[in-house]
Amino acid sequence: xxxAVVGAGPAGVRAVQTLVxxxxxxxxxxEAPDGGGRIYQRPPAALNRxxxxxxxxxxxxxxALHDTLDAMKxxxxxxxxxxxxxxxxxxxxxxxxxxxxxxxxxxxAVLLCTGAMDRVVPVPGWTLPGVTTMGAAQIAxxxxxxxxxxxxxxxxxxxxxxxxxxxYARAGADVVAVLDTTSFATKARAAFGLLRxxxxxxxxxxxxxxxxxHGIRIDEGVTPVAIEGAGSGVxxxxxxxxxxxxxxxxxxxxxxxxxxxxxxxxxxxxGIPFRFxxxxxxxxxxxxxxxxxxxxxxxxxxxxxxxxxxxxxxLAGARAALALLxxxxxxxxxxxxxxLDRALTAAGxxxxxLERASPYPAHLAAGLPDDTxxxxxxxxxxxxxRAAAAEEYPAGRAPEMNRAKAFTRTGMGRCQGRxxxxxxxxxxxxxxxxxxxxxxxxxxxxxxxxxxxxxxPAEAVP
Amino acid sequence: xxxxxxxxxxxxxxxxCSAALxxxxxxxxxxxxxxxxxxxxxxxVNYGGVRQQGRNPAELPIARRSxxxxxxxxxxxxxxxxxxxxxxxxxxxxxxxxxxLIAYLDTAREHGLALRMVGRNSIHRDYPxxxxxxxxxxxxxxxxxxxxxxxxxxxxxxxxxxxxxxREHTKVTGFAHDGRLFRLTAEDGxxxxxxxxxxxxxxxxxxxxAAFGEAVPIKPLSPNMAVTEPVPFFIEPNLGVVGGNxxxxxxxxGNIIIGGGHGESDVSGGRAWARPLPEVTLEMLxxxxxxxxxxxxxxxxxxxxxxDGQMPDRIPVIGPSGTMPGLFHAFGFSGHGFQLGPGVGxxxxxxxxxxxxxxxxxxxxxxxxxxxx
Amino acid sequence: xxxxxxxxxGRPRILLTLEGEALEAQAGDTLLTALLAGGAGHLRxxxxxxxxxxxFCLMGACQDCWVVVEGQGRVRACATLAEDGMRVKxx
Numbered sequence: 073x074x075x076a077v078v079g080a081g082p083a084g085v086r087a088v089q090t091l092v093x094x095x096x097x098x099x100x101x102x103e104a105p106d107g108g109g110r111i112y113q114r115p116p117a118a119l120n121r122x123x124x125x126x127x128x129x130x131x132x133x134x135x136a137l138h139d140t141l142d143a144m145k146x147x148x149x150x151x152x153x154x155x156x157x158x159x160x161x162x163x164x165x166x167x168x169x170x171x172x173x174x175x176x177x178x179x180x181a182v183l184l185c186t187g188a189m190d191r192v193v194p195v196p197g198w199t200l201p202g203v204t205t206m207g208a209a210q211i212a213x214x215x216x217x218x219x220x221x222x223x224x225x226x227x228x229x230x231x232x233x234x235x236x237x238x239x240y241a242r243a244g245a246d247v248v249a250v251l252d253t254t255s256f257a258t259k260a261r262a263a264f265g266l267l268r269x270x271x272x273x274x275x276x277x278x279x280x281x282x283x284x285x286h287g288i289r290i291d292e293g294v295t296p297v298a299i300e301g302a303g304s305g306v307x308x309x310x311x312x313x314x315x316x317x318x319x320x321x322x323x324x325x326x327x328x329x330x331x332x333x334x335x336x337x338x339x340x341x342x343g344i345p346f347r348f349x350x351x352x353x354x355x356x357x358x359x360x361x362x363x364x365x366x367x368x369x370x371x372x373x374x375x376x377x378x379x380x381x382x383x384x385x386x387l388a389g390a391r392a393a394l395a396l397l398x399x400x401x402x403x404x405x406x407x408x409x410x411x412l413d414r415a416l417t418a419a420g421x422x423x424x425x426l427e428r429a430s431p432y433p434a435h436l437a438a439g440l441p442d443d444t445x446x447x448x449x450x451x452x453x454x455x456x457x458r459a460a461a462a463e464e465y466p467a468g469r470a471p472e473m474n475r476a477k478a479f480t481r482t483g484m485g486r487c488q489g490r491x492x493x494x495x496x497x498x499x500x501x502x503x504x505x506x507x508x509x510x511x512x513x514x515x516x517x518x519x520x521x522x523x524x525x526x527x528x529p530a531e532a533v534p
Numbered sequence: 535x536x537x538x539x540x541x542x543x544x545x546x547x548x549x550x551c552s553a554a555l556x557x558x559x560x561x562x563x564x565x566x567x568x569x570x571x572x573x574x575x576x577x578x579v580n581y582g583g584v585r586q587q588g589r590n591p592a593e594l595p596i597a598r599r600s601x602x603x604x605x606x607x608x609x610x611x612x613x614x615x616x617x618x619x620x621x622x623x624x625x626x627x628x629x630x631x632x633x634x635l636i637a638y639l640d641t642a643r644e645h646g647l648a649l650r651m652v653g654r655n656s657i658h659r660d661y662p663x664x665x666x667x668x669x670x671x672x673x674x675x676x677x678x679x680x681x682x683x684x685x686x687x688x689x690x691x692x693x694x695x696x697x698x699x700x701r702e703h704t705k706v707t708g709f710a711h712d713g714r715l716f717r718l719t720a721e722d723g724x725x726x727x728x729x730x731x732x733x734x735x736x737x738x739x740x741x742x743x744a745a746f747g748e749a750v751p752i753k754p755l756s757p758n759m760a761v762t763e764p765v766p767f768f769i770e771p772n773l774g775v776v777g778g779n780x781x782x783x784x785x786x787x788g789n790i791i792i793g794g795g796h797g798e799s800d801v802s803g804g805r806a807w808a809r810p811l812p813e814v815t816l817e818m819l820x821x822x823x824x825x826x827x828x829x830x831x832x833x834x835x836x837x838x839x840x841x842d843g844q845m846p847d848r849i850p851v852i853g854p855s856g857t858m859p860g861l862f863h864a865f866g867f868s869g870h871g872f873q874l875g876p877g878v879g880x881x882x883x884x885x886x887x888x889x890x891x892x893x894x895x896x897x898x899x900x901x902x903x904x905x906x907x
Numbered sequence: 908x909x910x911x912x913x914x915x916x917g918r919p920r921i922l923l924t925l926e927g928e929a930l931e932a933q934a935g936d937t938l939l940t941a942l943l944a945g946g947a948g949h950l951r952x953x954x955x956x957x958x959x960x961x962x963f964c965l966m967g968a969c970q971d972c973w974v975v976v977e978g979q980g981r982v983r984a985c986a987t988l989a990e991d992g993m994r995v996k997x998x
Contacts, residue, residue, distance in 0.1 A: 103967065104986075110966055116988060118935025120915045158812045162798075167812040174816060189968045201908035201949045201961030208965035216940045217915035221908065243913045304948035304959040305908055325908065335968070448963065448971055451955025466613035467684045468691035475571060478578070478683035486763050486835050486970030491963065518810065522763060522833035522970060524980065528820030764954045788954055831980040833973075 073400055076101065076166060076177055077148075078156050078338060079185030081109020082382045083374025083389035085141045087183050090393035092147045094402060099149040099177050101156055101168060107141045109187055109374075110207060111382045114138065115215040126214050128239070129275055130382075137386070151177075157519035161342045161367050169523055181369045181396050184339055185389055186376035188332040191354070193437045193495050194454070195227070195328065196444045197299030202306035206232045206329030210239065219245040221325025225309045227296055228329040229254045230430035231276055236327060237288070238279040247288050249321045251311055253330070253433045255293030265425025272383075272422070291319065296436065299326050330432055332379045333494055339377070340516030342370050348509035351424050352379055353432040354494070355513040361416055362409070363392030364399070371396050384419045387412050437495035438502035446499065447492045449485020454499055457482045461503035469504075472512045476500050486522055489514040536725040539563040539699070541886065542716060544706055544742055545735035547577030548872060549864050551689035551700070552603075552879020553732055555610075558696035560887055565726055566690070566698060567718065569705040569738070573686025576736050576842035576867065577875060581759055581781060581793040582682045583772055584873045585622045586647050587674035588638065590849050592897035593874065594645040599893055600877025601676060610876075611688040615680050620783070622677030623652070623661070623771040625825060626670045631776035635672040642674075649674050663768055665827040679772045679783050682872055689876070709745035711858060730886055731861050734878075737801060737843035739851070739865025746858045748900055750851060752866050755844035756797040756808040760815050760837035762829075764788025773825060780821035790832065794818030797839035810837040844868045852878065852898035854885070862886055863900055908961040910944040921991035932989050938982065939965065939972055941989035950974050950984055951998040973998035 073096070077088050080102035091098050108114050112134045114121055127134040144150075151170065158167035159182070166177040190205035197203070204212070204220050206228055212218045213236075223246045226237045237250045266273045283290060293314030300308040310320045331352075339357035340346065344365045346355045356378040363371045373392040374385035391412040394404045440446070442455025460470040460479045470476035473483075473496070482496050483489025489496070493514045501508040541557050543550050546568030554566045572578075584604055586597040608614050626632035635651065642649035652660055652671040661671075690700045701720075708719030716731040733742040740752035769784035780794035795818050799808035815837050823829050843866040845851065850868060855861035862885060864878050871878075884891040899905075918933040925947050932941030939962050942950060949959035950972050962972030965985045972984040977994040979987075984998075 115915075116935040116937075118918050118933075125914075160809075160812075189964060189966060199953070199958060199960060199963075201943075201959055204962065205964050205969075208963060211965040212910060212940070213913065216910075216935075216937060217913055218910040218940055218944055219913050220910060222911045245911065245913055304961070445957055448953075448960070448969070451953050451957045466611070466691070467615075467687040468694075471571075475687075479687070484836070486833070486973075487968065488836065491969050517836045517838055518812065518815075519834060519837065521967070522835050525762070525819045525823060525829045525832050525834060527823055527827075527830050833981065 074178060074180045075099070075396065076179040076182045077185065078166070078182065079109070079187060079374065079376070080104070080107030080141060081111065081185060081187050081374060081385065082137060083185035083385040084109070085137055085144065086386045086389035087185060087373055087393040088144045088148055089140050090390045091397070092144055094397050097148055099151065099179065100144070101151045101154045101166070101177065103153070103155045105152050107152065108138060110211065112137050113211065113215055115217070119215070119217060133382070155521060156338060157521065157523055159338050159342045161370060164369060172524065172526060181371065181400065183363070183371045183373060183392055183396060184342070184376060185374040185385070186335045186338055188334050188375035188379055189490060190329040191331050191333040191432065191494050192328055192491060193330055193433060194440060194444050194446055194492065195296045195299055196441060197301055198328065199445050199448050200299060200301035200306050201304045202301065202325040203299055204325070204327055206236050206327045209327035210236045213239055213243055219243065219325070220327060221306070221323065222246060223248045223323045224325045224327065225249040225251065225321055225323040226327045227251045227253070227309065229433065230329070230331040231426070232329055234276060234279040234283065238282055241283065241286060241288060248323045249289045249291065249309065250283060251294045251296070252290070252292045253294055253296070253436060254430050255314060258431070259429045262425050262429035266422070266429060289321070331430060332375060334376045334378060336376050337516040337520040339372055341518060341520070343367050344370060344372070346513060349378060350509070351427045353434065354379065361391070361413055362395035363388060364395050380419060380423055384416065384423070387415050387419065391416060432494070434498045434508065437498035440499065446496060447482045447485060449487050450481045452480060452482055456480050457496055457499050458503045461500060470500070471504070473497055473500060474512060474515055477514060483514045488517065536717070536727050537565065538715070538727045539565045540728055541730045541732065542567065542718060542726055542728040543732040543734055544718070545733070545739065545865070546572035546686060546690060546700065546702065547575065547734065547736055548573065548685050548689065548875025549878040550732070550734035551686045551693055552876045553734060553882045554698040554700065554879070555689050555693035555696055556880050556883035558693055558698035560883060562887070564693070564698040565728070566693070566700045567704045567706050567720065567726065568700065568702050571702050572690045572700060573683070575840045576871060577686045578682055579759070579838055579840035580682045580757065580872045581791060582679045582872065583622070583781065583783070584617060584680050585674070585677045585772060585774070586873065587622045587642070587649060587672065587677055588624055588774065589870065591641050591645070592849055594641070594647060595893045596874050596877050596881065598645060598647070599881065600874050603876040603880060604680070604873070611692050613684070613688060615684040615688050616785070617678060617680035619676060619678040621771040622674045622774065623671045624774045624776065625664070625668050626776050627667050627824070628669060632670040634776050635670060638672065647674065648676055663826055663828055665824055667824045673771065677772060685872070685875065709742060711746070716860065729860050732882055732886070733861065733863045733865055735865055736867070737841050739843060739863065743851070743863060743900060746855060746861055748855060748857050750866070750900060751846050751903060752843045754799045754801045755842045755869050756799045756839040757793055757842070757869055758795045758797045758810045758814045758818060758837070758839055759791065759793045760810070760819070760834050761792070762790040763833045763835050765790065765832055769826065775825070780818050780825065782822050782825070790829070792818060792822050794821055799839070799841050801841060806841060808839045808841045810839045842867060842869050842871065850898055851900045853895045853900065856899070856901045908943050908948060909946065910940055912944055921989060923989060923993045923995055925995050926997065936989045937985055938974060938976070938987045938989045938993070938995065939984035942974070942984060942995065949997070
C-alpha cells in the first residue's frame, strides 16, 4: 500500500512514526529542508541549536519531536525541500516540485498535515518594511537569532502575542509595547474554561506576568489606528486605548497577528468539503475526530485541519495514522486509539475557551478605512472590495467571495488570498450586510504556491 | 405558481446576457435562468481573447458584428470590461504553418477583416522578445482582449436595468411545451412559461435541445488556463499560434495569461466540476517558452478551467429549432464564444423579433448532422 | 527595516552583493536576514506603486520577499540560505 504524508511538523512526525511502527514506508514530503514544522523549525546548521534557549518551556517536546523526525527519515521515502502544488484525488496523485524539478507521487492513502499561518487584520501602514506577522517575528528570533527591529511593538491577540513578546524581551530586544485588541473583560469571562488547559494556561499567565514585572507597556482592548512609516521603515504605531484615547509609541518594527488560520489548500483541491467553524472563526475542512474525511483515502491532521496547536497536532497525527491503517484493514491498538480520542476531545474543549478568550476581531477588519491596502499582492485597497458590494458596481453586486475576487482581484495575487482572505471576507460581508459565513470562502486553485516556468527539454518543443 | 413572460432564456453566459439586454431594450419581458451565477463557466473563466483572426470563415460575419459591439462596450454596459484593442498576432513555427497564415489572408479580405503578414524579415525586428522557433506571423490590428470575469455580469446588470429579470442559482430541470407555451420547471419547483425559448446554455444546451427531440453530438470542453505573477509589461499583442496548442497575452498590470490543451471535467453528476490538469499546464508552459523565451523563471500563480460545449465541427449551433417553433438555439461555442457572445445576443434578438438577421446562419443550423446522415 | 542580531551573532562572515553593492552577512543567514540585517532596508517594490516591501510571514506563504539571485533566478528570500559570493537584485 502506497501511503503519502504531506508535512513534517508535529502532526506529520507522529503520523509517520505510527505508520512506520505498523511496518509501512510512507513517502514523506515537506517544503522545508529539515522538517519540524513552523513551531519546531530548527535554525540552519551554522547557528546554535540549543533547545532550551530556542524553545523554552517546550524544549523537551521539541527535542523529542526532532529525535523522532530524524529517526524516521531513513525509514521513509523522505523528500525534504519538496513542495506539493496540486493533488488529484480521483487518480490519487500529488504533483510536486523539488528544487525546480517536477515529479509526481502516487498514493493509495494520503495524510495531509499542512499546518497553519498567522491570521492577520490589515492596519493602515501594514505593508511597510518592518511590519511582520507574529509568527515571522518568532521565526526571525528562533531560526536566525534576529529581532525584526530594534524597538519592537506587538499588536494582536491570542497566546502568540504574549509568548513572542516574552521571547523578544528575554533575548534582549527592546519591546516598546504589547497591545492586545481583546479587552481584559473578554479574557476574564473565558478564564474558567481556560483552567482546563492546565499547563498551557499557566504558561500564558507566566508570560504576561513576566512582561508586567519587567515594566513593559501593555495595553488591552485597543483599537489599532495606523502604523506610521517613512521611506522603507516603520517609525511608530498609533492606537486608541479602551477608553478611546489616542496613544502612540515610537518603534521601528511591529509584529501583528490574531491567531492562526489553516493552510488547507491541498484539502480544498482534494475536494474535501469545508465548513465555517464559528468558534475558531475559520473555514476548516470537514473531518471526524480521527481525521477521516468524506473523500476516500484522504486524511487530515494538525493545524491544517483546524487550529489546535502543536500538542493537539501530535495527538491528531498519530490518531489519523491509526484511522488510515484501520481503514486499510490493519489491526490497530484500540486502547491507544481510544486514549488519543479522549485526549483530543479534552483538548478541543480547552480550544473553545482559548478562542473565546481571544476572538478574531472581525469588527476591526469590517471597519477599516477605504484607503487601507487590503490585498498586499495586488496593491488593492479596502474601498475597492467594498465597492463591489453595491448594486451600481459596473459588473453588478458581488454576492459572495469568489465573485468579489473575480471582479476586484482581491486574493488573486501571488499568495492567492492566504494573507488578506480572512479580512476580505469580513469587509465584504459587512458591506453586504450578511453574516461572514454566508459569503463562502476563496476557492483554492492550483498551484498551492507559485511555480516557476522552466525551459522545456529541447526535444519536447515541436 | 407559474411566472410568464415573452422570452425565456436558459443560460447566463455572454451570449445569453447579451440576448437578455437586447430583448429587454426592445420592450420584451425577458426572464433569464442561470444554473449558477452568470458567467460562471465558459464565458467567465476563458482566456479573454477578443479575436477574429483565424476563425472558421462561417463565424466571421458574427465576429464582425460582435466586434462592432465590443467597440461600443463602455456605451453598452458602462465600463470597458478591460477590453483593449491590442492586435492579435498569430505565429507560425514552421513553413507549413506560415503557408496556412498566408492562405487565411484571402478569407480575411473577403470578410473585411484587417490582417497583414509579418514576414521572416520583420517578425523578430518588430517583436524582439519572440524566440527563434517563430518564423512568421499575421497581425490583426482590430483584435484584442478583455476580462472574461466582467463581461457576462456587466451585461446582466444593464439587462436588469433595461427590465430583464436575471434569475441566478436557478437550474432548470423540466422542459416542456403545452402546444402554445414553453413550460420550464426549476429545481426548486418554480415554473416559467413563455412563447419563445432561447437555448443559450453552453455545454448544457445539448440537453435542452435533446429535451425537444433534437439531440446533437456535443462534448464538454475545458480549456486549460494559467496566469503568472505580474512582470514588467512587454507583450503588447494577444498571441496565438497556427494549430492553437498555446496562446498567451499580457495585461497592463503585468500578469501573463497562458492557455493551451484541456483540463478534466465531470458533467455527469448534479454538481459539475472542471479542473486544470498539472501535466497539461506544464506542457503548455513549455510551448509558451518556445514562443517567448524570457518567460523562463516567471512564476505561475494560478491555473483554472471551466466547462464549454464542443461540437464535432468546432462551430456552434445557432438558429431556430428544427422541431419546435419558438425555440431558438445558440450554444456549443467550442471554446471560442467569448468574442462572439455580445453579437450573438443581438443576432438572436433580430432572429426572434424580426424573423430574420443579416448574418448568414446556415452553417450553424442544428439539423446539420441529420442532413449529413 | 533593519533586523537586529540579538544572539548567535558571531558566525563566520560571508560577502554578498545587492544591486552591485557589497553587503556583509553571516553563515547560516537566510537571504532575507542577510539583506535586512545588512542594511538593505527593503527587498522589493510593489508592482502597483504602493511602496517598498520586505517580506511579511517569513514562512514562504505571503510571497512578499521575492528577490533575484544571479544564476538561480527568482527566489523567496525567507526560504533561501545566503551563500558567500551571491549576487542579488531586488525582486
